[in-house]
Amino acid sequence: MHRLPLLTCLALPLAALAEESAPEQPPAAAVEVIDAGNASAHDDLQRRLAESEQQRQALAAQLANPDNSQDEAVIGRLRQENQRLKLKLLEAQSQQPPRLLTEQQTWYLSGGATAVLAFLLGALSRGSRRRQRREWIN
Template sequence: MHRLPLLVCLALPLATQAEEPAPEQPPAAAVEVIDASSTGAHGDLERRLAESEQQRQALAAQLAAQSADQDNSQDEAVIGRLRQENQRLKLQLREAQSQQPPRLLTEQQTWYVSGGATALLAFLLGALSRGSRRRHRREWIN
């Protein structure tokens, strides 16, 4: 979101340094005079180009550092707010847990009780399904 203005700021110096369209070409005699003078100016232009490139790189690095500092300060502010909210939520959780009545049985005890109840129910159903008549010992052998 903050990168778009950064790109625009970097593009502005490039747009201002762009070459303007060349006007009509001068006569041939003038071109020869310009060529002779351009060889001396060519070295000067290369030097100026190198200097402007170094300045551009320095400004780009400075701009990147400034944007990184701004991003870091914004991130730190967000982190600070989130930490405060986290502490507030932890406090609310402790208060809610302290207001709840303690559990009657732990999870392990609940499983033990449910297993015992199942065994008792199975025993009662087995006794009831057997019926009221008693079997004798001789009936068991077969």
């Protein structure tokens, strides 16, 4: 019972391969008619192909040339701008007033304030009545 679907699944790829055939070729007469009608388009495509090939060769030569003055000029300009921005950042940082407290001091103060507040709340919640020494002993 379980072998039948398995055998069917194995047989399907073989059937698909058997049905595969060579791609159909258009008739030769139709190709000749198309070529005669598109001769000018064919010439245009040939011309564009030649232009593209020339551009590709020029770009390949430009990439192969390590002494590219345009790239060096751009890199120099970017370095100068980077230096200018670094100086501007340092100037802006120096104009800012110094912080009153550092981050570590801020955390220390907030912890201290929490401890004082907890102590005060504990003292207030105890009430005004004080326990006497004899009340401590059971």
